[in-house]
Amino acid sequence: MAELPAAMGLMVGVIGVTLAVGTFFSVRFPYSVPDGITRGVAPGQAGIAYLGMLVTLLTSALLVMPIIAVSIWLHTMHDAAALWLLVPIGAAYGVLIIAATLRLLASSFLKRLPEILHAVSKPF
Structure with a gap:
């Protein structure tokens, strides 16, 4: 039951x-x-789609490493109550990464909006 907070x-x-x-x-x-x-x-x-999926998977795996490291560190403390700290840490880290990404992409998105619209509305 001690793994539940770490998993969450x-x-x-x-x-x-x-x-x-x-x-x-x-x-x-x-x-x-x-x-x-x-x-x-x-x-x-298909090439850009599969390459995007692969790079997204690998980048996500790299960005999740700090949370995994904190989880391992908290598991070594042998205190089940300390594992509950991972819930707010994971939430804060996820929100921090989302906020940083949106801040980084805000101006780029507005500049690229016509190109994005053209790319996603290609006929089949």
């Missing part, structure tokens, strides 16, 4: 980091996705 803290942090990294790559490398479920992306955009 890690999950909240991972969700925040993944949301931030996905937002970053959605603005920097947009591609269109069809309405149906027969194809994943528009023809000619």
Whole structure:
């Protein structure tokens, strides 16, 4: 039962980091996705889509390492109550990464809006 707070803290942090990294790559490398479920992306955009997914996965894994390190450190303390500290730490870290990403992308998003609209509205 002692692993529950650690898992909750890690999950909240991972969700925040993944949301931030996905937002970053959605603005920097947009591609269109069809309405149906027969194809994943528009023809000619599979490479950018798969590369974006791979880089998002690897970047998210790297950005989650500090939370994992804190989790390991708290587990070595052998105090089950200390593991509950990981919940607010994970939440704060996820929010911090999201806020930093949005601050970084705000002006870039507005400048690239026509290009993003063109990329996501390609016909199939």
